[in-house]
Amino acid sequence: MSALLETREGEVTGGLSVSLSGVSKSFGETSVLRGFDLKVRPGEFLAVVGRSGGGKSTLLRLASGLDRPSGGRVEIGGRPVAGLNPAVRLLFQEARLVPWQSVAQNVGIARGPGWRAAAERALADVGLDGRGGEWPSVLSGGQKQRVALARALVSRPGILLLDEPFGALDALTRIEMHRLLDGIWRARGFTTILITHDVAEAVALADRVIVLREGRIALDVEVELERPRAELADPRAAELQKRILAAV
Amino acid sequence: MSIGALTGAGARHRVDLASVGRALAPWALPIVLLIAWEIAARAGLVNARLLPAPSAVALAGWRSLLDGTLVANVLASGQRALVGLAIGGGLGFVLGLATGLWRPAETLLDSTVQMVRNVPHLALIPLVILWFGIGETAKIFLVVLGVFFPIYINTFHGVRTVDRQLVEMAEVYGLDARARLWRIVLPGALPSILVGLRYALGLMWLTLIVAETISASSGLGYMTMNAREFFQTDVVILGILVYALLGKLADAATRAVERRALAWHPAWQPSGEESR
Incomplete structure:
Protein backbone atom coordinates (compact mmCIF):
# COMPACT_ATOMS: atom_id res chain seq x y z
CA MET A 1 0.00 0.00 0.00
CA SER A 2 2.87 2.40 0.70
CA ALA A 3 4.25 2.29 -2.85
CA LEU A 4 1.20 4.03 -4.21
CA LEU A 5 1.95 7.19 -2.24
CA GLU A 6 5.26 7.67 -4.00
CA THR A 7 5.23 9.95 -6.98
CA ARG A 8 7.39 8.79 -9.84
CA GLU A 9 9.77 11.23 -11.34
CA GLY A 10 8.51 13.18 -14.30
CA GLU A 11 4.87 12.70 -13.34
CA VAL A 12 2.65 15.59 -14.10
CA THR A 13 0.86 16.74 -11.03
CA GLY A 14 -1.79 19.35 -10.73
CA GLY A 15 -5.35 19.87 -11.74
CA LEU A 16 -7.61 21.99 -13.89
CA SER A 17 -10.19 24.44 -12.64
CA VAL A 18 -13.91 23.85 -13.09
CA SER A 19 -16.28 26.74 -13.42
CA LEU A 20 -20.04 26.85 -13.87
CA SER A 21 -21.61 30.26 -14.28
CA GLY A 22 -25.30 30.92 -14.62
CA VAL A 23 -25.83 27.30 -15.64
CA SER A 24 -29.31 25.93 -16.09
CA LYS A 25 -30.30 22.43 -17.05
CA SER A 26 -33.75 21.10 -17.59
CA PHE A 27 -35.06 17.78 -18.80
CA GLY A 28 -38.29 18.48 -20.63
CA GLU A 29 -40.48 20.42 -18.22
CA THR A 30 -38.43 19.74 -15.08
CA SER A 31 -35.67 22.18 -14.36
CA VAL A 32 -32.88 20.64 -12.31
CA LEU A 33 -30.42 23.54 -12.13
CA ARG A 34 -31.23 27.23 -12.58
CA GLY A 35 -28.74 30.10 -12.51
CA PHE A 36 -26.19 27.83 -10.91
CA ASP A 37 -22.69 29.13 -10.06
CA LEU A 38 -19.78 27.03 -8.83
CA LYS A 39 -16.04 27.47 -8.99
CA VAL A 40 -13.61 24.66 -8.18
CA ARG A 41 -9.95 25.65 -7.82
CA PRO A 42 -7.26 23.63 -9.59
CA GLY A 43 -6.29 20.68 -7.39
CA GLU A 44 -9.19 21.17 -5.02
CA PHE A 45 -11.10 18.18 -3.61
CA LEU A 46 -14.76 19.08 -3.59
CA ALA A 47 -17.48 16.85 -2.17
CA VAL A 48 -21.09 17.35 -3.20
CA VAL A 49 -23.76 15.95 -0.89
CA GLY A 50 -27.51 16.15 -1.11
CA ARG A 51 -30.67 14.14 -1.52
CA SER A 52 -31.47 12.21 -4.67
CA GLY A 53 -32.86 14.48 -7.35
CA GLY A 54 -31.04 17.50 -5.96
CA GLY A 55 -28.99 17.90 -9.13
CA LYS A 56 -25.77 16.15 -8.05
CA SER A 57 -25.54 13.76 -10.97
CA THR A 58 -26.58 16.49 -13.40
CA LEU A 59 -23.68 18.59 -12.14
CA LEU A 60 -21.28 15.74 -12.79
CA ARG A 61 -22.65 14.98 -16.24
CA LEU A 62 -22.28 18.66 -17.18
CA ALA A 63 -18.70 18.81 -15.92
CA SER A 64 -17.78 15.59 -17.78
CA GLY A 65 -19.26 16.85 -21.04
CA LEU A 66 -21.74 13.95 -21.22
CA ASP A 67 -24.57 16.49 -21.12
CA ARG A 68 -24.74 20.07 -22.37
CA PRO A 69 -26.22 22.83 -20.25
CA SER A 70 -29.54 24.32 -21.35
CA GLY A 71 -28.06 27.73 -20.55
CA GLY A 72 -24.98 29.37 -19.03
CA ARG A 73 -21.32 28.41 -19.27
CA VAL A 74 -19.35 25.37 -18.14
CA GLU A 75 -15.58 25.79 -18.31
CA ILE A 76 -12.75 23.34 -17.69
CA GLY A 77 -9.31 24.89 -17.24
CA GLY A 78 -10.71 28.19 -18.50
CA ARG A 79 -12.05 26.71 -21.74
CA PRO A 80 -15.71 26.13 -22.47
CA VAL A 81 -16.71 22.46 -22.43
CA ALA A 82 -17.46 21.05 -25.86
CA GLY A 83 -18.23 17.39 -25.48
CA LEU A 84 -16.13 14.75 -23.79
CA ASN A 85 -12.67 15.87 -22.71
CA PRO A 86 -9.80 13.39 -22.27
CA ALA A 87 -8.45 15.48 -19.38
CA VAL A 88 -11.64 14.71 -17.42
CA ARG A 89 -12.21 11.19 -16.13
CA LEU A 90 -15.37 9.84 -14.60
CA LEU A 91 -15.67 7.03 -12.07
CA PHE A 92 -19.17 5.55 -12.12
CA GLN A 93 -21.27 4.16 -9.31
CA GLU A 94 -20.62 0.69 -10.71
CA ALA A 95 -17.09 -0.32 -11.72
CA PRO A 157 -6.38 13.40 -16.00
CA GLY A 158 -6.53 16.95 -14.66
CA ILE A 159 -9.96 16.32 -13.21
CA LEU A 160 -11.43 13.23 -11.59
CA LEU A 161 -15.19 13.04 -11.20
CA LEU A 162 -16.59 10.42 -8.84
CA ASP A 163 -20.28 9.50 -8.89
CA GLU A 164 -20.76 7.71 -5.56
CA PRO A 165 -18.23 5.05 -6.49
CA PHE A 166 -17.95 3.58 -3.00
CA GLY A 167 -21.65 3.47 -2.15
CA ALA A 168 -22.02 -0.26 -2.78
CA LEU A 169 -18.93 -1.32 -0.84
CA ASP A 170 -18.85 -2.63 2.73
CA ALA A 171 -17.66 -0.27 5.46
CA LEU A 172 -14.12 -1.64 5.78
CA THR A 173 -13.49 -1.74 2.04
CA ARG A 174 -14.86 1.79 1.81
CA ILE A 175 -12.32 3.03 4.37
CA GLU A 176 -9.55 1.30 2.39
CA MET A 177 -10.72 3.02 -0.76
CA HIS A 178 -10.77 6.38 1.06
CA ARG A 179 -7.14 5.92 2.10
CA LEU A 180 -6.18 4.90 -1.41
CA LEU A 181 -7.93 7.83 -3.08
CA ASP A 182 -6.62 10.31 -0.49
CA GLY A 183 -3.06 9.08 -1.04
CA ILE A 184 -3.21 9.20 -4.84
CA TRP A 185 -4.93 12.59 -4.84
CA ARG A 186 -2.28 14.09 -2.55
CA ALA A 187 0.50 12.67 -4.74
CA ARG A 188 -0.96 13.85 -8.03
CA GLY A 189 -2.99 16.90 -7.14
CA PHE A 190 -5.76 16.51 -9.74
CA THR A 191 -8.99 18.38 -9.16
CA THR A 192 -11.61 16.05 -7.70
CA ILE A 193 -15.37 16.31 -7.47
CA LEU A 194 -16.93 13.55 -5.36
CA ILE A 195 -20.66 13.00 -5.31
CA THR A 196 -21.75 11.16 -2.19
CA HIS A 197 -24.65 10.43 0.13
CA ASP A 198 -22.24 9.78 2.95
CA VAL A 199 -21.51 12.93 4.94
CA ALA A 200 -18.71 11.20 6.87
CA GLU A 201 -17.08 10.27 3.56
CA ALA A 202 -17.30 13.88 2.38
CA VAL A 203 -15.70 15.21 5.58
CA ALA A 204 -13.00 12.50 5.55
CA LEU A 205 -11.85 13.27 2.02
CA ALA A 206 -12.73 16.75 0.82
CA ASP A 207 -11.22 20.22 1.15
CA ARG A 208 -14.64 21.69 0.73
CA VAL A 209 -18.16 20.33 0.97
CA ILE A 210 -21.21 21.76 -0.71
CA VAL A 211 -24.78 20.71 -0.05
CA LEU A 212 -27.07 20.73 -3.08
CA ARG A 213 -30.75 21.17 -2.41
CA GLU A 214 -33.33 21.62 -5.17
CA GLY A 215 -30.66 22.76 -7.59
CA ARG A 216 -29.13 25.36 -5.26
CA ILE A 217 -26.12 25.39 -2.99
CA ALA A 218 -27.59 25.22 0.49
CA LEU A 219 -24.24 25.12 2.28
CA ASP A 220 -20.64 25.69 1.18
CA VAL A 221 -18.08 24.87 3.83
CA GLU A 222 -14.29 24.42 3.94
CA VAL A 223 -12.95 21.36 5.77
CA GLU A 224 -9.86 22.55 7.57
CA LEU A 225 -8.68 19.29 9.07
CA GLU A 226 -5.13 18.04 8.60
CA ARG A 227 -4.47 14.96 6.44
CA PRO A 228 -4.41 12.04 6.57
CA ARG A 229 -7.60 12.25 8.55
CA ALA A 230 -8.27 9.68 11.25
CA GLU A 231 -11.09 7.28 10.51
CA LEU A 232 -12.49 7.63 14.02
CA ALA A 233 -14.34 10.86 14.15
CA ASP A 234 -12.44 13.73 15.61
CA PRO A 235 -14.78 16.10 17.48
CA ARG A 236 -14.30 18.85 14.89
CA ALA A 237 -15.23 16.43 12.11
CA ALA A 238 -18.29 15.31 14.04
CA GLU A 239 -19.31 18.96 14.51
CA LEU A 240 -18.90 19.59 10.77
CA GLN A 241 -20.89 16.48 9.84
CA LYS A 242 -23.72 17.73 12.06
CA ARG A 243 -23.74 21.10 10.30
CA ILE A 244 -23.77 19.48 6.87
CA LEU A 245 -26.53 17.04 7.80
CA ALA A 246 -28.66 19.91 9.05
CA ALA A 247 -28.40 21.54 5.63
CA VAL A 248 -29.16 18.44 3.54
CA MET B 1 -7.04 -41.24 -18.16
CA SER B 2 -4.44 -43.41 -19.87
CA ILE B 3 -3.59 -46.91 -18.75
CA GLY B 4 -0.39 -45.52 -17.27
CA ALA B 5 -2.42 -43.26 -15.02
CA LEU B 6 -4.53 -46.19 -13.90
CA THR B 7 -1.52 -48.13 -12.71
CA GLY B 8 -0.49 -45.21 -10.45
CA ALA B 9 -0.24 -45.61 -6.70
CA GLY B 10 -2.90 -45.71 -3.94
CA ALA B 11 -5.06 -42.62 -3.67
CA ARG B 12 -4.38 -41.46 -7.20
CA HIS B 13 -5.53 -44.82 -8.45
CA ARG B 14 -8.95 -44.38 -6.87
CA VAL B 15 -9.30 -40.82 -8.12
CA ASP B 16 -8.43 -41.90 -11.65
CA LEU B 17 -10.91 -44.77 -11.57
CA ALA B 18 -13.62 -42.36 -10.47
CA SER B 19 -12.85 -39.94 -13.29
CA VAL B 20 -12.76 -42.76 -15.84
CA GLY B 21 -16.14 -43.86 -14.50
CA ARG B 22 -17.51 -40.34 -14.93
CA ALA B 23 -16.18 -40.15 -18.46
CA LEU B 24 -17.72 -43.50 -19.41
CA ALA B 25 -21.07 -43.03 -17.66
CA PRO B 26 -22.81 -41.23 -20.58
CA TRP B 27 -21.90 -44.15 -22.84
CA ALA B 28 -23.30 -46.85 -20.57
CA LEU B 29 -26.90 -46.65 -21.77
CA PRO B 30 -26.13 -46.63 -25.53
CA ILE B 31 -23.80 -49.62 -25.06
CA VAL B 32 -26.41 -51.59 -23.12
CA LEU B 33 -29.02 -50.78 -25.78
CA LEU B 34 -26.68 -51.87 -28.57
CA ILE B 35 -25.98 -55.19 -26.86
CA ALA B 36 -29.68 -55.80 -26.26
CA TRP B 37 -30.45 -54.94 -29.89
CA GLU B 38 -27.76 -57.30 -31.18
CA ILE B 39 -29.04 -60.15 -28.99
CA ALA B 40 -32.65 -59.51 -30.04
CA ALA B 41 -31.73 -59.50 -33.73
CA ARG B 42 -29.66 -62.65 -33.49
CA ALA B 43 -32.28 -64.51 -31.48
CA GLY B 44 -34.87 -63.63 -34.13
CA LEU B 45 -36.97 -61.54 -31.73
CA VAL B 46 -37.13 -58.74 -34.31
CA ASN B 47 -37.39 -59.06 -38.08
CA ALA B 48 -33.84 -58.61 -39.39
CA ARG B 49 -35.22 -57.13 -42.62
CA LEU B 50 -36.90 -54.33 -40.66
CA LEU B 51 -34.29 -53.91 -37.95
CA PRO B 52 -30.92 -55.46 -38.81
CA ALA B 53 -28.43 -56.17 -36.03
CA PRO B 54 -25.86 -53.50 -35.16
CA SER B 55 -23.17 -55.76 -36.52
CA ALA B 56 -24.97 -55.81 -39.89
CA VAL B 57 -25.15 -52.02 -39.88
CA ALA B 58 -21.45 -51.82 -39.03
CA LEU B 59 -20.75 -54.18 -41.88
CA ALA B 60 -22.77 -52.03 -44.26
CA GLY B 61 -20.79 -49.05 -43.06
CA TRP B 62 -17.53 -50.86 -43.68
CA ARG B 63 -18.61 -51.90 -47.20
CA SER B 64 -19.67 -48.38 -48.17
CA LEU B 65 -16.42 -47.03 -46.72
CA LEU B 66 -14.44 -49.46 -48.86
CA ASP B 67 -16.25 -48.67 -52.11
CA GLY B 68 -16.04 -44.94 -51.38
CA THR B 69 -19.77 -44.18 -51.58
CA LEU B 70 -20.06 -43.19 -47.92
CA VAL B 71 -17.25 -40.64 -48.11
CA ALA B 72 -18.55 -39.27 -51.42
CA ASN B 73 -22.07 -38.86 -50.03
CA VAL B 74 -20.87 -37.30 -46.77
CA LEU B 75 -18.75 -34.85 -48.73
CA ALA B 76 -21.65 -33.96 -51.03
CA SER B 77 -23.93 -33.31 -48.04
CA GLY B 78 -21.24 -31.55 -46.08
CA GLN B 79 -20.52 -29.18 -48.93
CA ARG B 80 -24.19 -28.21 -49.30
CA ALA B 81 -24.47 -27.76 -45.56
CA LEU B 82 -21.42 -25.54 -45.27
CA VAL B 83 -22.22 -23.41 -48.32
CA GLY B 84 -25.77 -22.90 -47.05
CA LEU B 85 -24.52 -22.09 -43.57
CA ALA B 86 -21.97 -19.61 -44.86
CA ILE B 87 -24.51 -17.75 -47.00
CA GLY B 88 -27.49 -17.91 -44.64
CA GLY B 89 -25.44 -17.41 -41.50
CA GLY B 90 -23.46 -14.56 -43.04
CA LEU B 91 -26.64 -12.79 -44.17
CA GLY B 92 -28.31 -13.35 -40.81
CA PHE B 93 -25.28 -12.00 -38.99
CA VAL B 94 -24.89 -8.89 -41.13
CA LEU B 95 -28.61 -8.05 -41.14
CA GLY B 96 -28.93 -8.80 -37.41
CA LEU B 97 -26.02 -6.48 -36.75
CA ALA B 98 -27.55 -3.78 -38.95
CA THR B 99 -30.97 -3.91 -37.32
CA GLY B 100 -29.42 -4.20 -33.87
CA LEU B 101 -27.17 -1.18 -34.27
CA TRP B 102 -29.23 1.08 -36.45
CA ARG B 103 -32.86 1.95 -35.70
CA PRO B 104 -33.87 2.86 -39.29
CA ALA B 105 -32.72 -0.60 -40.43
CA GLU B 106 -34.85 -2.17 -37.73
CA THR B 107 -37.92 -0.15 -38.74
CA LEU B 108 -37.40 -1.10 -42.36
CA LEU B 109 -36.49 -4.76 -42.04
CA ASP B 110 -37.46 -6.32 -38.77
CA SER B 111 -41.22 -6.66 -39.14
CA THR B 112 -40.82 -8.18 -42.61
CA VAL B 113 -38.25 -10.66 -41.34
CA GLN B 114 -40.47 -11.59 -38.39
CA MET B 115 -43.37 -12.21 -40.76
CA VAL B 116 -41.37 -14.41 -43.13
CA ARG B 117 -39.85 -16.23 -40.16
CA ASN B 118 -43.25 -17.59 -39.20
CA VAL B 119 -43.59 -19.48 -42.48
CA PRO B 120 -42.10 -22.97 -41.97
CA HIS B 121 -39.28 -22.92 -44.50
CA LEU B 122 -39.87 -26.53 -45.54
CA ALA B 123 -43.34 -25.47 -46.68
CA LEU B 124 -41.57 -23.61 -49.47
CA ILE B 125 -40.22 -26.81 -51.05
CA PRO B 126 -42.80 -26.91 -53.87
CA LEU B 127 -42.11 -23.27 -54.68
CA VAL B 128 -38.34 -23.79 -54.46
CA ILE B 129 -38.57 -26.72 -56.90
CA LEU B 130 -40.61 -24.55 -59.28
CA TRP B 131 -38.03 -21.78 -59.05
CA PHE B 132 -34.76 -23.65 -59.01
CA GLY B 133 -35.66 -27.13 -60.21
CA ILE B 134 -34.12 -29.99 -58.29
CA GLY B 135 -30.45 -29.01 -58.61
CA GLU B 136 -27.94 -27.87 -56.01
CA THR B 137 -29.36 -24.35 -55.85
CA ALA B 138 -32.68 -25.56 -54.49
CA LYS B 139 -31.06 -27.50 -51.65
CA ILE B 140 -28.64 -24.73 -50.74
CA PHE B 141 -31.45 -22.18 -50.87
CA LEU B 142 -33.46 -24.21 -48.36
CA VAL B 143 -30.45 -24.50 -46.03
CA VAL B 144 -29.89 -20.74 -46.34
CA LEU B 145 -33.49 -20.14 -45.31
CA GLY B 146 -33.19 -22.59 -42.43
CA VAL B 147 -30.06 -21.10 -40.86
CA PHE B 148 -30.78 -17.42 -41.58
CA PHE B 149 -33.45 -16.83 -38.96
CA PRO B 150 -31.84 -18.27 -35.82
CA ILE B 151 -28.63 -16.37 -36.53
CA TYR B 152 -30.44 -13.17 -37.47
CA ILE B 153 -32.64 -13.17 -34.38
CA ASN B 154 -29.88 -14.05 -31.94
CA THR B 155 -27.45 -11.51 -33.41
CA PHE B 156 -30.11 -8.80 -33.18
CA HIS B 157 -30.99 -9.81 -29.64
CA GLY B 158 -27.33 -10.04 -28.63
CA VAL B 159 -26.50 -6.58 -29.97
CA ARG B 160 -29.57 -5.05 -28.35
CA THR B 161 -28.89 -6.52 -24.92
CA VAL B 162 -25.27 -5.40 -24.67
CA ASP B 163 -24.87 -3.53 -21.38
CA ARG B 164 -25.65 0.16 -22.15
CA GLN B 165 -23.50 1.22 -19.21
CA LEU B 166 -20.45 -0.37 -20.80
CA VAL B 167 -21.14 1.42 -24.07
CA GLU B 168 -21.45 4.74 -22.20
CA MET B 169 -18.21 4.01 -20.32
CA ALA B 170 -16.46 3.30 -23.61
CA GLU B 171 -17.68 6.64 -24.99
CA VAL B 172 -16.50 8.52 -21.90
CA TYR B 173 -13.11 6.84 -22.14
CA GLY B 174 -12.68 7.96 -25.72
CA LEU B 175 -13.32 4.81 -27.78
CA ASP B 176 -14.51 5.63 -31.28
CA ALA B 177 -17.46 3.86 -32.90
CA ARG B 178 -15.26 1.21 -34.49
CA ALA B 179 -13.42 0.37 -31.27
CA ARG B 180 -16.76 0.23 -29.43
CA LEU B 181 -18.09 -2.23 -32.00
CA TRP B 182 -15.05 -4.52 -31.81
CA ARG B 183 -14.29 -4.29 -28.10
CA ILE B 184 -17.72 -3.85 -26.55
CA VAL B 185 -20.68 -4.65 -28.79
CA LEU B 186 -19.53 -7.73 -30.71
CA PRO B 187 -17.96 -9.57 -27.75
CA GLY B 188 -21.02 -8.69 -25.68
CA ALA B 189 -23.34 -10.10 -28.32
CA LEU B 190 -21.20 -13.20 -28.91
CA PRO B 191 -22.82 -15.54 -26.36
CA SER B 192 -26.19 -14.92 -27.96
CA ILE B 193 -24.78 -15.25 -31.50
CA LEU B 194 -23.25 -18.61 -30.59
CA VAL B 195 -26.59 -19.84 -29.25
CA GLY B 196 -28.02 -18.87 -32.63
CA LEU B 197 -25.25 -20.75 -34.39
CA ARG B 198 -25.88 -23.95 -32.44
CA TYR B 199 -29.55 -23.72 -33.20
CA ALA B 200 -28.80 -23.02 -36.86
CA LEU B 201 -26.56 -26.09 -37.12
CA GLY B 202 -29.46 -28.29 -36.01
CA LEU B 203 -31.75 -26.71 -38.60
CA MET B 204 -29.02 -27.00 -41.22
CA TRP B 205 -28.92 -30.81 -41.02
CA LEU B 206 -32.69 -31.09 -40.71
CA THR B 207 -33.27 -29.00 -43.82
CA LEU B 208 -30.63 -30.83 -45.77
CA ILE B 209 -32.02 -34.27 -44.95
CA VAL B 210 -35.48 -33.28 -46.08
CA ALA B 211 -34.16 -31.57 -49.21
CA GLU B 212 -32.01 -34.54 -50.15
CA THR B 213 -34.72 -37.14 -49.63
CA ILE B 214 -36.98 -35.27 -52.04
CA SER B 215 -34.63 -34.90 -54.93
CA ALA B 216 -30.94 -35.61 -55.19
CA SER B 217 -28.45 -37.86 -56.88
CA SER B 218 -25.83 -37.67 -54.18
CA GLY B 219 -25.61 -37.00 -50.47
CA LEU B 220 -26.69 -38.80 -47.35
CA GLY B 221 -30.40 -38.22 -47.94
CA TYR B 222 -30.06 -39.68 -51.40
CA MET B 223 -28.10 -42.66 -50.00
CA THR B 224 -30.83 -43.56 -47.51
CA MET B 225 -33.72 -43.03 -49.93
CA ASN B 226 -31.96 -45.14 -52.51
CA ALA B 227 -31.35 -47.88 -49.94
CA ARG B 228 -35.05 -47.82 -49.05
CA GLU B 229 -35.98 -48.62 -52.65
CA PHE B 230 -33.75 -51.72 -52.53
CA PHE B 231 -34.88 -52.59 -49.01
CA GLN B 232 -31.35 -52.19 -47.59
CA THR B 233 -32.46 -51.39 -44.08
CA ASP B 234 -28.89 -51.60 -42.80
CA VAL B 235 -27.85 -48.73 -45.10
CA VAL B 236 -30.88 -46.67 -44.03
CA ILE B 237 -29.88 -47.07 -40.39
CA LEU B 238 -26.28 -46.34 -41.28
CA GLY B 239 -27.37 -43.07 -42.88
CA ILE B 240 -29.31 -42.08 -39.78
CA LEU B 241 -26.29 -42.85 -37.58
CA VAL B 242 -24.02 -40.77 -39.78
CA TYR B 243 -26.46 -37.85 -39.48
CA ALA B 244 -26.37 -38.20 -35.70
CA LEU B 245 -22.59 -38.26 -35.76
CA LEU B 246 -22.33 -35.19 -37.99
CA GLY B 247 -24.80 -33.31 -35.80
CA LYS B 248 -22.82 -34.19 -32.71
CA LEU B 249 -19.60 -33.13 -34.44
CA ALA B 250 -21.04 -29.74 -35.41
CA ASP B 251 -22.27 -29.21 -31.85
CA ALA B 252 -18.90 -30.16 -30.38
CA ALA B 253 -17.19 -27.70 -32.71
CA THR B 254 -19.45 -24.84 -31.54
CA ARG B 255 -18.87 -25.78 -27.93
CA ALA B 256 -15.12 -25.64 -28.53
CA VAL B 257 -15.51 -22.18 -30.07
CA GLU B 258 -17.64 -21.13 -27.07
CA ARG B 259 -15.07 -22.38 -24.61
CA ARG B 260 -12.37 -20.34 -26.31
CA ALA B 261 -14.32 -17.21 -27.10
CA LEU B 262 -16.20 -17.07 -23.79
CA ALA B 263 -13.24 -17.87 -21.53
CA TRP B 264 -14.00 -14.63 -19.67
CA HIS B 265 -17.48 -15.83 -18.74
CA PRO B 266 -17.85 -17.10 -15.17
CA ALA B 267 -19.77 -20.12 -16.50
CA TRP B 268 -16.70 -21.26 -18.44
CA GLN B 269 -14.16 -20.73 -15.68
CA PRO B 270 -12.87 -23.58 -13.52
CA SER B 271 -14.93 -23.80 -10.34
CA GLY B 272 -13.37 -23.02 -6.97
CA GLU B 273 -11.83 -19.79 -8.26
CA GLU B 274 -13.52 -17.68 -5.62
CA SER B 275 -12.77 -13.98 -5.38
CA ARG B 276 -9.86 -13.22 -3.16
Missing part, protein backbone atom coordinates in the same frame (compact mmCIF):
# COMPACT_ATOMS: atom_id res chain seq x y z
CA ARG A 96 -18.23 -0.89 -15.35
CA LEU A 97 -15.36 -3.20 -16.20
CA VAL A 98 -15.63 -4.97 -19.53
CA PRO A 99 -15.99 -8.64 -18.54
CA TRP A 100 -14.33 -10.03 -21.69
CA GLN A 101 -11.22 -7.90 -21.35
CA SER A 102 -8.52 -8.75 -18.85
CA VAL A 103 -7.90 -6.43 -15.93
CA ALA A 104 -4.94 -4.80 -17.73
CA GLN A 105 -6.94 -4.45 -20.97
CA ASN A 106 -9.68 -2.74 -18.98
CA VAL A 107 -7.24 -0.24 -17.54
CA GLY A 108 -5.79 0.38 -21.01
CA ILE A 109 -9.24 0.45 -22.62
CA ALA A 110 -8.34 3.39 -24.87
CA ARG A 111 -5.24 1.48 -26.15
CA GLY A 112 -2.88 4.46 -26.37
CA PRO A 113 0.79 3.86 -27.18
CA GLY A 114 2.53 1.83 -24.46
CA TRP A 115 -0.81 1.09 -22.81
CA ARG A 116 0.23 -2.26 -21.40
CA ALA A 117 3.13 -0.95 -19.33
CA ALA A 118 1.08 2.08 -18.27
CA ALA A 119 -1.77 -0.21 -17.19
CA GLU A 120 0.55 -2.35 -15.07
CA ARG A 121 1.93 0.78 -13.37
CA ALA A 122 -1.56 2.12 -12.72
CA LEU A 123 -2.58 -1.25 -11.27
CA ALA A 124 0.44 -1.18 -8.97
CA ASP A 125 -0.66 2.29 -7.83
CA VAL A 126 -4.01 0.95 -6.68
CA GLY A 127 -2.47 -2.08 -4.95
CA LEU A 128 -3.28 -4.66 -7.64
CA ASP A 129 0.28 -5.40 -8.68
CA GLY A 130 0.52 -8.37 -11.04
CA ARG A 131 -3.25 -8.93 -11.35
CA GLY A 132 -3.43 -7.53 -14.89
CA GLY A 133 -3.85 -10.92 -16.56
CA GLU A 134 -6.96 -11.93 -14.63
CA TRP A 135 -10.61 -11.67 -15.66
CA PRO A 136 -12.65 -9.02 -13.84
CA SER A 137 -15.14 -11.67 -12.69
CA VAL A 138 -12.66 -13.13 -10.20
CA LEU A 139 -12.23 -9.78 -8.40
CA SER A 140 -14.14 -8.62 -5.33
CA GLY A 141 -16.30 -5.48 -5.42
CA GLY A 142 -13.56 -3.33 -3.88
CA GLN A 143 -10.94 -4.68 -6.26
CA LYS A 144 -13.20 -3.92 -9.22
CA GLN A 145 -13.48 -0.30 -8.10
CA ARG A 146 -9.70 -0.18 -7.72
CA VAL A 147 -9.36 -1.31 -11.33
CA ALA A 148 -11.88 1.35 -12.36
CA LEU A 149 -9.81 3.93 -10.46
CA ALA A 150 -6.65 2.76 -12.20
CA ARG A 151 -8.48 3.04 -15.55
CA ALA A 152 -9.51 6.62 -14.71
CA LEU A 153 -6.03 7.66 -13.59
CA VAL A 154 -3.87 5.90 -16.18
CA SER A 155 -4.22 8.80 -18.60
CA ARG A 156 -3.17 11.37 -15.92
